[in-house]
Amino acid sequence: MGTVAIAVTEGVMHFELAAACEVFGVDRSDIADPWYEFTVCGPPGARVGGRFRLEPDHGLDRLARAGTVIVPAWADLDAAPPADLLEAVRAAHRAGARVASLCTGAFVLAAAGLLDGRRATTHWLHAAELAARYPRVRVDADVLYVDEGSVLTSAGKAAAMDLCLHLVRLDHGAAVANAVARRLVVPPHRAGGQAQFVPSPMPARRTAHPLAELLSWALRRLDRPITVEDLARQANMSSRNLARHFHATTGTTPLRWLLAQRIHRAQELLETTDDSIEAIATATGMGTATTLRRHFNRTLGVPPDAYRRTFRSGRPLPGPG
Known part of the structure; x- marks a missing residue:
């Protein structure tokens, strides 16, 4: 399904790097064949996450030959990204690559000029800084990821996995993306427009929160008309109370x-x-x-x-x- 290249330089974060490697770098041809050709690009011995040294497969110039380029989180936001990384990312985009940043990797894309005039996101903690530093970027701090076609950005940590699975869904379809999510034991799909942070996340046990059982009830009845009043009745709440709990739990409205x-x-x-x-x-x-x-x-x-x-x-x- 094409080549996915991840750009690794001194100072990238290991969590987002690992997420991309797990989704694209593991052979999953038993789920979809052909799977991705995965390559790591960067300088030899780059330190990742402050502790680990990585030996890339190729230099950054190889990014221009990839169909998809992943830029993981950038750790030191006070330091300008390396010039060779910025040029490699620009060259890949000019060559037609789909370029995606994970978490604070958006600062690299912004510095490269790829986010000018585009809507983008990053970790909510750094969204204001991204907007202040790059005023031509339309920063949306309230979403998990943004898909602008050839340029995509994600919020922090777990949202990086959401964006990676979104790319799989675009390339292979929902059934394949869901199969990969099951392998990774992560939610099969969280829409990009979902809120980055909700005050009451869904609990692990279905019985621990009234909405957990309600969502399961609704999923079993998707073939039937379901109104907000139906949901409220099932949850033993008023419609107004349900809307409040629903947004606090899922980050969106019932409908x-x-x-x-x-x-x-x-x-x-x-x-x-x-x-x-x-x-x-x-x-x-x-x-x-x-x-x-x-x-x-x-x-x-x-x-x-x-x-x-x-x-x-x-x-x-x-x-x-």
């Missing part, structure tokens, strides 16, 4: 969450079955093919018929923008 789950289910059915658009609309609670097409196109930028043809043919979808 937006429901729509995202229905679109998700439609993606998997389009990839893995020959069901008609009408049948999938029924199975996902959309009611009619017209409704499914409208929401699917608005959410993903392509109609369901084109989405199915793309993933049946093995070609990646074009990014938005």
Whole structure:
């Protein structure tokens, strides 16, 4: 599915580097074949995370030959990124690579000029600094990741994994991305627009919070109409109280969450079955093919018929923008 190259220089953070290596650098051809050709690019002996030294496969100039370039988190925000890294990232983008930063790697993309005029995110703790230092970047501190087509940025730590899985989803489809997520024991999909930080994260035990059981109940009934009043009744709450708890727990509203789950289910059915658009609309609670097409196109930028043809043919979808 193309080459993924990760840019490693002195001072990058090890967590985001490891996340990208785990998603793209492990042979998962048993899930999707061909899998990615993965390469690490950078100077010999670069220190990672302040403790580990890495021996890259190639120099930074090899980035220009990759289909996707990953820039992991940059540790010292007071120091300018190396000039050779900036030029290598620019060259890769000029050559047509999809460039993605993880966490504070957005500062590298901004310094390279790739974020000028674009919407972008980074770790919420450093978002104000990114906006102040690079005023031409439209910084959104409230999301997990931003997909601008050829340039993508993620928030910190766990959001780096979300963006990596998003890239897999774009290339291989939702079913493959979900299979990889199961291997990694991480949530299969968190939408990029979800809040970076919510005050009451979902607990591990389903019974520990009333919404945990409610979400499971709703997922089992996606083929049926579900209103906010239905959810509130099931949770033994008022609609207003449910909305407050829902946003505190998931970072979004009940109706937006429901729509995202229905679109998700439609993606998997389009990839893995020959069901008609009408049948999938029924199975996902959309009611009619017209409704499914409208929401699917608005959410993903392509109609369901084109989405199915793309993933049946093995070609990646074009990014938005």
